[in-house]
Amino acid sequence: MSQYRSPIVLMYHGTPDSQPDSHYSIRADLFAKHLGYLKQAGWKTALFKDLRNVENLPEKSVVLTFDDGYDDNYLGAFLPLLEHEMKATWFIATDCISGHAHWLGKPSMQTRMLNSERLLEMHTAGMEIASHTCSHPDLSILSLNQQQAELSKAKxxxxxxxxxxxxxxxxxxxxxxxxxxxxxxxxGYNLACTTRPGWFGSENNPYMIRRIAIFSGDSASTLARKLTFADNDVSWKKMARYYAGRAWDKLSRSSWN
Ligand SMILES: [Zn+2]
Known part of the structure; x- marks a missing residue:
């Protein structure tokens, strides 16, 4: 049996070619290293919608998701994915197509969003283009009607x-x-994801699928640990506690049995 549990869903944001302004974005050259690692370690990419038929997915399946739809994803993620024959899912806030991520404050190169032509091109190339509402609101403070309007219009x-x-x-x-x-x-959606970390299999509500967040400083080895532990915090400090705990478990089991 594999030491990996799968599938697992990862959450990326922007992929700029310079230092990211946001903790959630990652430099394109570092993202390229993530792809190299995934390929070399035998991970297969799947689309988010493929999680509906999880039994059809190969062992070691990973779903790469990109939130918001940053324009720098075109060069920094979409083209490299194509080159590696890998795929990913983009969650698009439809009011922001060709515009800016207004919730990030002052517009800049890194808040620029993909335009319709590029979204269509990405879809045609086999990527999944999916919904992230229209205006990128905090849904939890909206009424049911307002939420339905956001979701159905974006769709x-x-x-x-x-x-x-x-x-x-x-x-x-x-x-x-x-x-x-x-x-x-x-x-009419049949799958939705949150930002709660964990394995796909640890959540049985299809509208609350878990994802692991990728941060700007995450090296390929951090990614490897995230895929092993399905956690956002894979700092060495936490890992040390994890292994200490396992050693302690073993010790207590052997002395009690
Ligand atoms: Zn977002």
Whole structure:
């Protein structure tokens, strides 16, 4: 049996070619190292929507997701993925297509969003383009009706653009409540993800799928540990505690049995 449990879903944001302004974005050259590691370690990429039929996925499947739809993903992630024959899912806030990520403050190169032509090109190349609402609100403070409006409009904007069904959703800021799950279901989504860390298999609600966050400083070996432990914090300090705990468990089991 493999030491890995899978599938596992990773969350990326921007992939700029210079130092990221955000803790959640990663430099394109470091992202390229992540892809090299995944390939060399035998991980297979799947789309988020493939999680509906998880039994069909190969062992060691990883789902790469990109939130928001940053323009720097085109050069920094989409083209390198194509080159490696890998795939990924993008969650797009539809009001921001060709615009800026307004929630990040002052517009800059790194807040620029993908335009429709690029989204269509990415979809045609086999990437999944999915929903991240229209205006990127904190859904948990909206009424059920407001949430439904955000979810159904974003879905139809993307479906018109791509001429395909859009059934995957990511909650902005990872914030949601019971109404969000109801709204997602009612408006025709069949999978949604949060920012809670953990294995895909540790959550049985298809509208609360867990993801591991990737941060700006994450090296390929940090990524490897994240894939092993399905946790956002894989600092050596925490790892030391984990192994100390395991050694202690072993010790106590052997002395008690
Ligand atoms: Zn977002």
């Amino acid at each position: 139809s904007v993307l479906e018109d653009l791509l001429s395909t069904q859009v059934t995957s959703l990511a909650y902005p800021f990872g914030r949601f409540n019971a109404d969000s799950v109801t709204a997602a279901e009612k408006t």
